Amino acid sequence: MQIRLQQLAPTFIEEEKISGSQVWKNDIVFLPGEKIQIVAPSGSGKTSFIHFLYGMRTDYTGEVIYDDQPISSFDAEEFSSYRKQKVSIVFQDLRLFTEQTVLQNLEIKRQLEPYHTESRIEAMARRLGIASKLNKPCKTCSYGEQQRIAIIRSLQQPFDFLLLDEPFSHLDDANRKLAMQLIEEEADQRKATIILADLKTTDHYNSTKTLNL
């Protein structure tokens, strides 16, 4: 799968911010296996950009194109089929089912289109240090733990693209490193493209291309 941006620009950001950008109002193709780093200070539209790519918002000009098809023409069924098999995401605001247990949160994603076995969940949780939380309600976990849950969740499905929106904001350096390693391993396994948006260059990320928003 390929994602292409064609003169993409949000409708709500000032012209001067757009003109200096390496992303907005550019024609960009994301190729398989690329590791993209998007860097931008807060308020410059990082989250909006990720949401545009994922098809959650439409307040932009230009086009986001999945495999030659502009996503503005997609209906809910088409989006769900891409989200099930080709595009995975870690939201900045995580979006977990806070009433459910950690394991339920992971299983609900895994069962939709299983890429790993159930035992892999436990192994991943152990690796990121949240194994003891698996049967606890999600709302009892700290934000840092919830961030790791969201990361593990995003890795339960097949994908060609992994979108990460400030995924490590509440992790310490050691945990960042562990998480980043896991993400890169999983992406490499799938020969997938990572698009990671952050405030500054992310440590431990072997990015192949950095774009300033």
Added chain:
Amino acid sequence: MSKWFGYVGLSIGVLLLLCCIQMYININSLLKNKNPKKDGFDYLPITKMITDENMPNSHSFTDADIAEIKKQPFIDDAAPFISNGFVIKATGGTTLPFTSDVFLEAINEKFIDTIPPAFTWKEGDNIVPVIISSDYLELYNTAFAPGRDLPQFSEKSITALLVRLDCEGVNGTESFRGNIVATSDRINSFIVPESFIKWGNRHFVNSNGPAPNKVLIRTKDANDPQLLKFIQEKNYRINKDKTLFGRIKSVLQAIVSGLAAFGVLMILLALVLFSFYLQLMIARSKENLQLLLMIGYSPSWLSKTVSRKWIPVYVSIIVVTLVIVAGLHWAFQHFVMKDSNELSPFIHPIVIAVAALLLILSIGINYRLVRKLLYRL
């Protein structure tokens, strides 16, 4: 809360509707075929209603009237009675001393139940065969003959009788011998072959005779409410006794149909309540549903899963009501009808079919509604 109102409403509505359908079928099978039929048909004479107001008008049937009667789907066939426009005097012989003006009528032979081979007449024949109503013979035998000390006749012996028929018109007088060849249970008249009446009208009075005032209709069911409605609308007159069941039936059917309409209304109301409940439920779990859609669950999969939850509810409502209807019908057949074989102790397949249809309908509506609500998220 609205969920339970919905369940109860749906159950009552379905129960009412199914009961009404079964009752409608019962009424139809109980109030059918109450008149003796020789060939599966009822024969009924119809005339135009003569009232004080319309007395001076003509009460004869035009060709258009007859064509319209024949055209009705519940009337199999119809034929006018044609009558004599000339004067006929009948004189009995020594066994039956009487003289009287009489009338003769003719009708298409297919409408007569008893036609002996002798029932033909052609110009030049002196003997005119006559079929009389068996009621007339009975009246003569029981009311007329004993008082006058006259002989009584059996249906067979009366055929030996010859009556002189003096026919008279502007073109002169001629005598014939009338021979009663049969009696009829169906037709209340003196019937002679059509050829005789037609010839007589032409020969004696140079006309085709008076326009018909009576039409005999042949119908599968004299109690068909549609037939009665037609007769009433056209202001025709028909034997009330023969169609009494039809009148009762149409009243009962109207009542049952009204109840069924009420049942349908209740079902609709229940479905509206369900839709409110669904909207509430989906609104309440809006965030979770949105999140599921966000992580890749498809709206069609979600709607199937959500609406599948309701299938057992709908199935149990329909099955329970069907069982109640079957129980009620059995009780009616057993206690009220005393196990009469006019009714089957089991509910009619149509009732089961309607129940199945309602089930499919409610599941379908439910699914579409959930789907619509989810797509709106």
